[in-house]
Amino acid sequence: MDAEHKHDLRNLIACPRCDLLHHVTPQDSGKIARCTRCHVTLITTRQDAIPRITALSLTVLILMTAAIFFPFLKLKTGGLSNSASLFDAATAFQSGILIPLSGAVAALIVILPSLRVLAILYALVPLQFGRPPFRHAAFAFRLADRLKPWAMAEIFIIGVAVALVKVTGLAEVTPGPAFWAFSALVIVIVLKDTAMCKWSIWTALR
Known part of the structure; x- marks a missing residue:
């Protein structure tokens, strides 16, 4: 050719x-x-697309860190209370045949979204500073694109919202800081994906 x-x-x-x-x-x-x-x-x-996507991707990483380790929800009923973090939810099933479920939960709501953001940053950070892309930057951006359907942070927060509606009749539920961080994270992910023009990025990576 x-x-x-x-x-x-x-x-x-x-x-x-x-x-x-x-x-x-x-x-x-x-x-x-x-x-x-x-x-x-x-x-x-968009003239400012790459700086905007880079800034939003860094914001996602910061919010993801807060969402993993800070208390996510606090439940109180019958004089007893308990709080759990997102990390606790991802590792709740640690025995028997439920171990794969624990791995799937951790992958879909934490690992894959974080990996996708890291791949985007790897591809775009050099472009942000006017430098040639890193080696295998095109592969990293392609990986980020293929991981998008499997990074289900948005689906998780919708599921949590539905569960809260059902649980509030049985116990007093108080959202923790991680809940709000994760909710903000979902919004930032949507803004990041909206600002991204794949064709323009592929052209810059050539």
Whole structure:
């Protein structure tokens, strides 16, 4: 394959919804490119995207650390009270056939979201300072993209909210600092993913 043909392939983007191929032309900052068939957004160029994503990713790591080790919930009933952290929830099943469940909980709500953020930072931090990307930066960003469906922090906080509605009738439940940190973490993750334009990052990593 000659260099000119490779260059042409690099300028093609497939719509994630209808698979229609588009030839990409340079986009001005702030412009949005949409699919000509189904109108889904393909490219959103923002001048400050990389600094914003880097800052939000660092915020996610800080909030994740607080969410893991600080008290998550405190339950009080019949004169007895108990508090648990996110780490306690992830390691609650430590015996018998429930050990894999403990590992799955820890992976989906702590390990994979943290690994995804670290991979994004590995890929983007050099670009933030105007330097060439690290070796294997493209692999790290591809890993972060593939981990996205498996990083289920958002699903966990929704499940906790549903459980709180059911438990409040049986006991007095007080959210701890980790609960609010984890709730803020979910919001920051959504903001980070919204600010991210994959096409622009791949172009910068070439």
